[in-house]
Amino acid sequence: xxxxxxxxxxxxxxxxxxxxxxxxxxxxxxxxxxxxxxxxxxxxxxxxxxxxxxxxxxxxxxxxxxxxxxxxxxxxxxxxxxxxxxxxxxxxxxxxxxxxxxxxxxxxxxxxxxxxxxxxxxxxxxxxxxxxxxxxxxxxxxxxxxxxxxxxxxxxxxxxxxxxxxxxxxxxxxxxxxxxxxxxxxxxxxxxxxxxxxxxxxxxxxxxxxxxxxxxxxxxxxxxxxxxxxxxxxxxxxxxxxxxxxxxxxxxxxxxxxxxxxxxxxxxxxxxxxxxxxxxxxxxxxxxxxxxxxxxxxxxxxxxxxxxxxxxxxxxxxxxxxxxxxxxxxxxxxxxxxxxxxxxxxxxxxxxxxxxxxxxxxxxxxxxxxxxxxxxxxxxxxxxxxxxxxxxxxxxxxxxxxxxxxxxxxxxxxxxxxxxxxxxxxxxxxxxxxxxxxxxxxxxxxxxxxxxxxxxxxxxxxxxxxxxxxxxxxxxxxxxxxxxxxxxxxxxxxxxxxxxxxxxxxxxxxxxxxxxxxxxxxxxxxxxxxxxxxxxxxxxx
Amino acid sequence: xxxxxxxxxxxxxxxxxxxxxxxxxxxxxxxxxxxxxxxxxxxxxxxxxxxxxxxxxxxxxxxxxxxxxxxxxxxxxxxxxxxxxxxxxxxxxxxxxxxxxxxxxxxxxxxxxxxxxxxxxxxxxxxxxxxxxxxxxxxxxxxxxxxxxxxxxxxxxxxxxxxxxxxxxxxxxxxxxxxxxxxxxxxxxxxxxxxxxxxxxxxxxxxxxxxxxxxxxxxxxxxxxxxxxxxxxxxxxxxxxxxxxxxxxxxxxxxxxxxxxxxxxxxxxxxxxxxxxxxxxxxxxxxxxxxxxxxxxxxxxxxxxxxxxxxxxxxxxxxxxxxxxxxxxxxxxxxxxxxxxxxxxxxxxxx
Numbered sequence: 105x106x107x108x109x110x111x112x113x114x115x116x117x118x119x120x121x122x123x124x125x126x127x128x129x130x131x132x133x134x135x136x137x138x139x140x141x142x143x144x145x146x147x148x149x150x151x152x153x154x155x156x157x158x159x160x161x162x163x164x165x166x167x168x169x170x171x172x173x174x175x176x177x178x179x180x181x182x183x184x185x186x187x188x189x190x191x192x193x194x195x196x197x198x199x200x201x202x203x204x205x206x207x208x209x210x211x212x213x214x215x216x217x218x219x220x221x222x223x224x225x226x227x228x229x230x231x232x233x234x235x236x237x238x239x240x241x242x243x244x245x246x247x248x249x250x251x252x253x254x255x256x257x258x259x260x261x262x263x264x265x266x267x268x269x270x271x272x273x274x275x276x277x278x279x280x281x282x283x284x285x286x287x288x289x290x291x292x293x294x295x296x297x298x299x300x301x302x303x304x305x306x307x308x309x310x311x312x313x314x315x316x317x318x319x320x321x322x323x324x325x326x327x328x329x330x331x332x333x334x335x336x337x338x339x340x341x342x343x344x345x346x347x348x349x350x351x352x353x354x355x356x357x358x359x360x361x362x363x364x365x366x367x368x369x370x371x372x373x374x375x376x377x378x379x380x381x382x383x384x385x386x387x388x389x390x391x392x393x394x395x396x397x398x399x400x401x402x403x404x405x406x407x408x409x410x411x412x413x414x415x416x417x418x419x420x421x422x423x424x425x426x427x428x429x430x431x432x433x434x435x436x437x438x439x440x441x442x443x444x445x446x447x448x449x450x451x452x453x454x455x456x457x458x459x460x461x462x463x464x465x466x467x468x469x470x471x472x473x474x475x476x477x478x479x480x481x482x483x484x485x486x487x488x489x490x491x492x493x494x495x496x497x498x499x500x501x502x503x504x505x506x507x508x509x510x511x512x513x514x515x516x517x518x519x520x521x522x523x524x525x526x527x528x529x530x531x532x533x534x535x536x537x538x539x540x541x542x543x544x545x546x547x548x549x550x551x552x553x554x555x556x557x558x559x560x561x562x563x564x565x566x567x568x569x570x571x572x573x574x575x576x577x578x579x580x581x582x583x584x585x586x587x588x589x590x591x592x593x594x595x596x597x598x599x600x601x602x603x604x605x606x607x608x609x610x611x612x613x614x615x616x617x618x619x620x621x622x623x624x625x626x627x628x629x630x631x632x633x634x635x636x637x638x639x640x641x642x643x644x645x
Numbered sequence: 646x647x648x649x650x651x652x653x654x655x656x657x658x659x660x661x662x663x664x665x666x667x668x669x670x671x672x673x674x675x676x677x678x679x680x681x682x683x684x685x686x687x688x689x690x691x692x693x694x695x696x697x698x699x700x701x702x703x704x705x706x707x708x709x710x711x712x713x714x715x716x717x718x719x720x721x722x723x724x725x726x727x728x729x730x731x732x733x734x735x736x737x738x739x740x741x742x743x744x745x746x747x748x749x750x751x752x753x754x755x756x757x758x759x760x761x762x763x764x765x766x767x768x769x770x771x772x773x774x775x776x777x778x779x780x781x782x783x784x785x786x787x788x789x790x791x792x793x794x795x796x797x798x799x800x801x802x803x804x805x806x807x808x809x810x811x812x813x814x815x816x817x818x819x820x821x822x823x824x825x826x827x828x829x830x831x832x833x834x835x836x837x838x839x840x841x842x843x844x845x846x847x848x849x850x851x852x853x854x855x856x857x858x859x860x861x862x863x864x865x866x867x868x869x870x871x872x873x874x875x876x877x878x879x880x881x882x883x884x885x886x887x888x889x890x891x892x893x894x895x896x897x898x899x900x901x902x903x904x905x906x907x908x909x910x911x912x913x914x915x916x917x918x919x920x921x922x923x924x925x926x927x928x929x930x931x932x933x934x935x936x937x938x939x940x941x942x943x944x945x946x947x948x949x950x951x952x953x954x955x956x957x958x959x960x961x962x963x964x965x966x967x968x969x970x971x972x973x974x975x976x977x978x979x980x981x982x983x984x985x986x987x988x989x990x991x992x993x994x995x996x
Contacts, residue, residue, distance in 0.1 A: 540740070542735060542736060547695075548731075548739075549739075550725045551729065552725075
């Protein structure tokens with residue numbers, strides 16, 4: 105190990121180590137004492153929390169599997185009106201976080217809500233409220249999360265369908281398969297690893313979801329963690345609950361990793377790939393394909409966007425009273441610095457791993473990228489626990505003044521936790537760019553007289569420019585939408601669009617939540633549109 | 646210090662902690678000479694090149710270039726400071742630069758005595774049409790040639806080529822071999838070439854090192870490697886002859902049960918009466934339709950200038966014999982084929 109010691113190795117080691125520390129804190133806190141709240145909860149709500157989490161998880165998985173896979177299948181294999189539009193239109197669902205979807209759903213279907221107004225305008229006064237279905241509670245959470253997250257299944261499944269060679273389909277036909285049998289025996293099984301990978305991401309996000317379930321007052325493990333800290337001030341119990349939730353998530357993480365590895369086998373090599381011919385659907389089939397895709401597009405994007413837009417126009421005073429410039433600057437400030445730090449450190453860490461080629465460092469990196477699987481609530485609380493421990497046990501023992509104020513309720517702390525949370529996203533994004541640079545390219549550079557630093561600056565960075573831009577956009581998108589970390593760690597009087605929307609909604613001022621939500625959707629949509637060509641990229645195109 | 650321009654002395658070559666080739670002793674006597682490393686796939690030829698380039702370290706022996714130790718158990722000069730160019734078998738062009746930019750990256754900032762011209766190299770390697778393209782837009786053969794051009798233009802003290810023409814079309818390969826040899830000799834660029842093509846090695850190399858069974862079995866000039874292989878392993882690797890059981894009957898004769906008396910000059914002394922295995926290569930035997938030694942034809946391979954007949958002896962041994970394709974009578978399978986007697990060999994190689 106030590107013969108590899110150089111500046112790149114040490115940088116990479118240090119970066120991975122920073123990311124791992126809070127994760128380890130959660131595990132180490134498991135055995136600490138808790139308040140009575142633990143006993144109360146263990147005997148009363150723990151079962152309910154777990155059951156709710158499982159019901160939510162299972163339902164969202166079934167729902168996202170159906171809409172994600174069917175829509176991916178339709179746009180990958182068939183040509184019908186607007187099929188090219190839906191190809192990228194369906195990923196706009198990422199612009200709407202589950203909690204904003206939840207606000208829209210409630211706003212539309214609640215008593216005297218938008219649905220009522222529409223009916224009243226169409227048919228005059230009437231007692232429509234009793235006929236309008238109510239999508240709240242568990243059902244509302246399931247719908248909100250599913251329409252917001254199905255994009256993971258859609259993107260990965262579509263990519264897998266695209267890489268399916270025409271040869272594979274021709275072979276299936278040659279064996280006498282057609283129609284549904286071709287789909288169920290050849291097409292779907294060969295995309296299985298991608299579907300599982302997509303569903304695993306959905307599962308992790310669902311278990312970590314805070315905004316929507318909190319809005320609908322559904323008690324899950326994640327809201328339990330938040331409440332045990334906010335309401336009962338019991339950090340140790342919050343950590344214990346986190347540990348319990350992490351067991352679920354790590355099982356999913358392992359499943360996702362295994363299926364991702366297998367997914368490699370489904371990418372055809374250059375030589376064996378034959379471009380698929382899209383099938384032109386007849387009028388009847390094309391109509392239903394169009395209806396299905398439009399329904400998904402409408403429900404996942406147009407519906408929440410229109411609802412938020414409608415309220416913003418209907419209650420313009422909310423727009424006028426909101427400090428939009430301030431919120432915008434805060435959001436941009438946070439996004440810019442977090443993304444910049446994430447990109448720089450992930451780039452250095454990736455290069456450090458590449459030049460060191462050290463097993464220990466590889467294991468450390470693998471552990472460090474598990475941060476993405478850990479819900480924001482848990483990370484934020486683990487971070488506070490860690491800072492508190494350093495402060496109490498080390499800083500105060502040395503007789504120094506407290507460091508809490510630098511990390512808790514500060515921009516620095518917020519950026520640091522964002523760094524830990526989204527490090528894997530940045531690290532993996534850059535890594536996939538690096539995988540396209542043959543190791544012989546580095547060696548050729550050395551042999552042409554380039555030092556390691558010069559190889560990094562003159563060869564790698566220019567080549568990875570597009571990957572870095574894409575990673576920057578992805579990370580920005582996540583940070584704009586992120587809620588629990590910002591809620592827990594933001595400085596006093598520092599609000600973003602997400603936190604403003606949450607605060608208004610939690611005070612039952614849904615109309616006021618519409619304006620920041622609308623801005624959030626618009627900014628996120630712009631980011632998605634810029635990066636759509638990377639998200640939907642197809643190496644064979 | 647070494648009297649040779651480049652020398653590998655008692656070096657064990659390893660990659661990823663796994664020893665590949667042991668106790669290697671090879672050298673380039675004077676600047677501008679070429680040596681070829683021949684051996685089966687996976688034996689460690691590329692590892693040797695990578696180590697010479699400084700991409701792998703050694704823990705035994707030493708490697709010297711121009712009287713300077715570049716690798717030993719204590720010294721390791723970094724690759725970028727060796728002035729050694731390595732042209733990889735795999736695509737190693739920088740993906741975000743055009744072919745021209747890739748090649749020009751190799752150009753020396755200060756001109757040296759070798760004075761290798763960009764245009765000459767491009768013409769020789771026929772790269773004019775791809776200069777403005779990016780690596781992903783060109784064929785494997787073209788990217789291999791571009792990589793070779795970049796290495797050449799860097800005017801290295803030592804050039805290392807790993808299967809440099811393995812992806813190049815056959816029709817074009819021989820022309821490039823001729824031009825490559827010419828430029829290497831003209832510009833006095835000392836070169837080590839890894840190849841599995843023995844004909845390429847025999848043509849390009851001043852010396853050839855045969856790497857078999859984790860060691861250099863023979864390091865000699867191409868003529869000697871071919872005609873005087875020093876071990877059965879070398880004979881088997883070159884696959885250009887068979888070993889026949891024979892008994893030494895005198896100072897310049899031996900006898901085989903099927904072929905009778907064979908005369909020639911022994912390259913090594915064997916006492917009369919010794920049981921040996923005689924190396925018989927396709928060009929050793931002469932065809933004679935009128936001979937009383939007639940063997941059955943079991944196979945005939947057309948090799949352009951020659952037919953290689955495989956003949957079966959009475960004791961079921963299979964012997965290869967080369968016959969010029971302009972020989973008026975072709976022999977079909979199962980027909981008889983006459984061998985000229987007495988059999989007279991240029992030299993006798995036995996084991």
